[in-house]
Amino acid sequence: MSDPTVEEVVAIVTSKFEVTDMDRQPDMLRFLVADSDFKSKFVLLAQQLEERDLICRLESGPDGLSVVVTRFPPRKQRKWLSKSWTPRILFAVVVAFVMIDGYFRTETANSIIEVGDPLEMAGIYTLSLLGILGIHESGHLVAAKWHKLRTTWPYFIPGIPIYGIPTFGAFIQSRGLTINREILFDIAIAGPIAGLVITILVCLYGAYEAPVIPMDLAEQLHAESRLVEWQQGEPLLMTAMLGLFGKGGEGQEVLMTPVLFAAWIGFLITFLNLLPAWQLDGGHMARTLLGAKWHRYATYASMGVLVLLGYWIMAMFILLLSSRNPGAMPLDDISPLPRGRMMAFAAVVGLAVLCAPLPASILP
Secondary structure: OOHHHHHHHHHHHHHHOOEEEEEEEOOEEEEEEOOOOOHHHHHHHHHHHHOOOEEEEEEEEOOEEEEEEEEOOOOOOOHHHHOOHHHHHHHHHHHHHHHHHHHHHHHHHHOOOOOOOHHHHHHHHHHHHHHHHHHHHHHHHHHHHHOOOOEOOOEEEEOOOOOOOOEEEEEOOEOOOOOEHHHHHHHHHHHHHHHHHHHHHHHHHHHHHOOEEEHHHHHHHHHOOOOOOOOOOEOHHHHHHHHHOOOOOOOEEEOOOHHHHHHHHHHHHHHHHHOOOOOOHHHHHHHHHHHHHHHHHHHHHHHHHHHHOOOHHHHHHHHHHHHHOOOOOOOEOOOOOOHHHHHHHHHHHHHHHHHOOEOHHHOO
């Protein structure tokens, strides 16, 4: 750092903290601080230094608490992700894929029981599914804005319509620094909770509208290969909502309509995001609560759960990416997570179980 920049940094740090010692190196400044109430001060310091293209970290050592200031490392930005048209094109592709998927799913359902006009149902299906994903990402965006963290717009990921899932969800990229565990936790939990609320509403509507097929007719349709038996598992929340309308009991089979399928995808995405693995939303939450070591063990445990449920491709995907980038590390990895967030994480574990696509063999 040049002398003027060093003087400016010293002035900024000493305006926030009581500095007892300073160590100057060619590309780093280390300040030994004596403040016990450092959490909120460090947030303000990190935000102020970020504006000057500087990054600071809070470290604990034998001598006490230190603030380490360095320049930002070179940022590798994929050019196609940095283009403003990229999220727009991806969103348009996903809308088209979901519409196509909804149209053919409606036609398939109509060959058994009339559920509606294919084009109209495709529109409702698209609104339902993209509403779930959009509100999920909006939850992240609102929490990030609340904590003054800059992010990109959502990037929607096209899937495989008709023969699979028309979209694999969406993601946002951070353009700022995750300062402490509380900020990382809040941004991580906001998305799945917001998306789950919409998923429940979609599921209630889908469960209410879904036609029921008597078991003797269902067996005949299975024998004729006109009705494919659902083998992807069913979340407990979906089972409960079907039961609320007296559907899904013995002697009957519920037809998986496009709207009900949108709800199932919503539950699946919520379940996957709540797993305490890697850099999934649940992984970020687990990292804030458990620390780096136990977060790694939680990632392995999550992969085991996915394999047991038959989602071994997702398990291998997490294994591959977690080996390259194990997880987020807040600049202040010392301040403990507030008790309220710890209780919220316990609730998150329960929600993950309720959203998991459980095999029929273990359902009541």
